[in-house]
Amino acid sequence: MMNQQQLKEEIRRLAEERDALIMAHFYQRDEIQEIADITGDSLAMAIEAAQTERKVIVLCGVHFMAESAAILGPDKTVLLPRSEAGCPMADMVTAEKLREMKERLPGRPVVTYVNSSAAVKAESDICCTSANAVAVVNSLDADEVILVPDRNLGRYIAANTDKKCHFWEGYCPFHDQLPEEDVLAAKEQHPDALFLAHPECRPQILKMADHIASTSGIIAYVKQSPVKKFIIGTEVGVLFKLRKENPDKEFIMPNSLLFCQTMKYATLEDVLKCLQTMSPQITVDAEVSRKAKLALDRMLAVPRD
Numbered sequence: 001m002m003n004q005q006q007l008k009e010e011i012r013r014l015a016e017e018r019d020a021l022i023m024a025h026f027y028q029r030d031e032i033q034e035i036a037d038i039t040g041d042s043l044a045m046a047i048e049a050a051q052t053e054r055k056v057i058v059l060c061g062v063h064f065m066a067e068s069a070a071i072l073g074p075d076k077t078v079l080l081p082r083s084e085a086g087c088p089m090a091d092m093v094t095a096e097k098l099r100e101m102k103e104r105l106p107g108r109p110v111v112t113y114v115n116s117s118a119a120v121k122a123e124s125d126i127c128c129t130s131a132n133a134v135a136v137v138n139s140l141d142a143d144e145v146i147l148v149p150d151r152n153l154g155r156y157i158a159a160n161t162d163k164k165c166h167f168w169e170g171y172c173p174f175h176d177q178l179p180e181e182d183v184l185a186a187k188e189q190h191p192d193a194l195f196l197a198h199p200e201c202r203p204q205i206l207k208m209a210d211h212i213a214s215t216s217g218i219i220a221y222v223k224q225s226p227v228k229k230f231i232i233g234t235e236v237g238v239l240f241k242l243r244k245e246n247p248d249k250e251f252i253m254p255n256s257l258l259f260c261q262t263m264k265y266a267t268l269e270d271v272l273k274c275l276q277t278m279s280p281q282i283t284v285d286a287e288v289s290r291k292a293k294l295a296l297d298r299m300l301a302v303p304r305d
């Protein structure tokens with residue numbers, strides 16, 4: 001059996017041999033973020049998948065992220081080290097149910113969070129991530145929009161736009177359950193800390209935040225801030241990058257439940273195995289992919305705020 005160092009070296013060697021780009025989301029295990037070519041949020045990974053010249057993408061994240069990479073890089077082989085790593089929020093909406101909502105609310109553009117299946121994206125006018133959601137909605141020439149599937153991101157957008165918003169009632173089981181009491185207790189215990197929250201948290205939690213941002217937004221905010229202590233209102237995996245970039249700063253998690261199980265499925269052994277076997281490969285039906293790509297491309301064309 002290989003030790004962790006040998007595993008890392010073999011993964012890097014094989015990635016070069018296969019002309020593979022290893023991308024890891026900020027919620028992945030520390031050791032996977034360590035060996036990745038690129039770590040990023042959903043938006044950064046989508047942009048990179050569309051631009052990379054490598055033949056293979058090893059997507060260390062969840063299923064919808066690998067689908068987006070396959071859609072944006074149709075000539076690439078996209079590997080997801082653990083194919084069963086899904087996103088429970090993405091599973092809360094289906095293409096069929098979304099079609100029913102569109103029939104009830106005709107003429108309103110559908111803005112779909114990238115945390116969704118390719119089939120749902122294919123039913124949408126434009127995608128968004130937590131990093132560009134408000135800019136995407138404000139870019140639309142419409143007075144009303146349908147926001148799918150995250151009700152919390154939806155309400156956050158609604159608070160930052162003049163457009164009338166219709167929400168899908170999906171949520172992230174981890175961000176949505178963060179209790180106010182835990183945030184209050186952390187604030188009381190650390191009065192000198194700033195509270196940073198992801199827009200997947202409930203509105204009551206976002207009201208308590210000093211800054212609201214995507215994972216990459218939280219990382220960027222900490223880096224430029226003179227403050228030394230932060231309470232983190234997103235998944236615990238983000239601490240890896242925060243600690244690496246800010247060894248002089250302290251980070252407090254409000255509880256131990258901000259832990260996304262599926263994001264943690266993949267191990268170094270899984271990454272090595274997927275490069276050895278070139279599987280599991282993620283592919284998307286050609287027609288679904290064509291339609292979903294329109295929604296993703298429209299998102300990528302919106303200038304960042």
Ligand code: 13P
Pocket residue numbers: 026040041042043115129130131172200213214215216
């Ligand atoms: P980011 O796009 O901010 O990385 O968020 C993705 C996600 O799944 C948050 O739970």
Ligand code: SF4
Pocket residue numbers: 062086087088089090115172173174175200235260263
């Ligand atoms: Fe999905 Fe929540 Fe996990 Fe993000 S943290 S991948 S939204 S379940």
